Structure formats: structure tokens, C-alpha cells
Amino acid sequence: AKISNDVILINHEPQRLKLTGQVTISQGNILAFGDTLNGYGNIIIGDRTWIGQYNNLRAGGGDIQIGEDCLISQFCTLVASNHQKHRTLPIQVQPSDQNRTGVILGNDVWLGSGVTVLPGVTIGNGAVVAANAVVNHDIPDYEIWGGVPAKKLGDR
Numbered sequence: 442a443k444i445s446n447d448v449i450l451i452n453h454e455p456q457r458l459k460l461t462g463q464v465t466i467s468q469g470n471i472l473a474f475g476d477t478l479n480g481y482g483n484i485i486i487g488d489r490t491w492i493g494q495y496n497n498l499r500a501g502g503g504d505i506q507i508g509e510d511c512l513i514s515q516f517c518t519l520v521a522s523n524h525q526k527h528r529t530l531p532i533q534v535q536p537s538d539q540n541r542t543g544v545i546l547g548n549d550v551w552l553g554s555g556v557t558v559l560p561g562v563t564i565g566n567g568a569v570v571a572a573n574a575v576v577n578h579d580i581p582d583y584e585i586w587g588g589v590p591a592k593k594l595g596d597r
Contacts, residue, residue, distance in 0.1 A: 445470070452476060457500070462488025462509075469494050475501025479537040482521050487511065487548065503542030503560060511546055514554040514572070519544045522560050547582065567597055 442460045445468040450458075452474045464486045466472075475481035482500030486492070487509035494515045498505050502522025507513070521544050522537035541561030546552075550564050553572035564570065564580045571587025571594065580586050583597045 442466070448472065450474070452481065452501075454481075457481065457483045459483060459485040461486070464488070464490050464492070466492045467494045469496075471497045471499075473497075473499045473501060478534070479522060479524070482543070493517075493554075502537030502539075503544070505544045507546045508548035508550065508566070510549045512551045514552055514556070516555045517552050518557045519546075520558070520560055553587075569597055 442464040444466045447468050448466055449471045451471065457474045458472065470492060472484055479502040482502060483504045484498055484500050485504065485506045487507060489509055490507055490511040492513045496513055496516065497518040500521045505519050505521050522542045524532050525535040525538045527535060543561065544558050545563040547564060547566035549567045551569045553570060555573040556570050556576065558576045562576050562579055565582035567583040568580045569585045570576060570591060574587045574591040575589045576591045584593055585595045585597055586592060587594050
């Protein structure tokens, strides 16, 4: 694996980051593994996957699983959990909402620059997500999606 020396690891413990094979994590990435309020998660990255510059992977409260041969462009955000939204407490002290957690990217997925993937989403094998899309629903294998919120644009 190749990991840039300026990657920021937040609440990292060695067992929480699993790299299988030839993974590249470029400069400026943030890998956040959670906290005591929202729980901790793992980040698992498959062989030959390239993580571009300045991405934000936040695994607190759920796992982020990225398959093999993926291309994650620059400035993408993958969020594995959100806070609950009860009116009785300030948002920042509410634990994570366990109804939708985790992010899964299949093999051979390409995320264009600036993509945001929200909790509970699975992106299928061979899927492509256009730049600046916000993905809040699962994407089937080999489909091309884009927009806010992301919608199907075509097939690969």
C-alpha cells in the first residue's frame, strides 16, 4: 500500500483500517474512525483501489467498505452514519442514527470529483457516479448516476 505521509487519521486503531493489496491513499485525505458518542467503524479498502487527494472518509457508527479496482476522485465524502434528530437534545450530543449506517462500494466503482455518499448506501460493481453528485439511495451494478440527489443517467 502507498499512504501519503500527510493523511490524517482520527481515532485510529490499527485493526480499524484494513487494506488488501496495492491500495493508494493520496495526500490530504481524512480517515475518521468515530468517537465515543457515535461509535466506531472500520475502513476496508480493496486491492488496486486508488483514493485521490483530499477525500473525507467518516466511519464513525458504521463501516466503509470499498471494493477492488475502485477510483475515488478528489474531494469526495463518504459518511457511514448521521446524528439522530430529536428535538429534545442539541444535534451535536445526539448519538448516531442506527437506521441507516455504513457505506459499501463494489468493485470497479468510479466516484467523480466532489461526490458525497450518505449512510446506508451501497454502490454496485462497475457503477460510475458523476462529479458533485449526492448519493442517498443504492446504485445497481454498472449504472451511471449524477445530480443532487443522484439519479440514473445511463448504463455502462
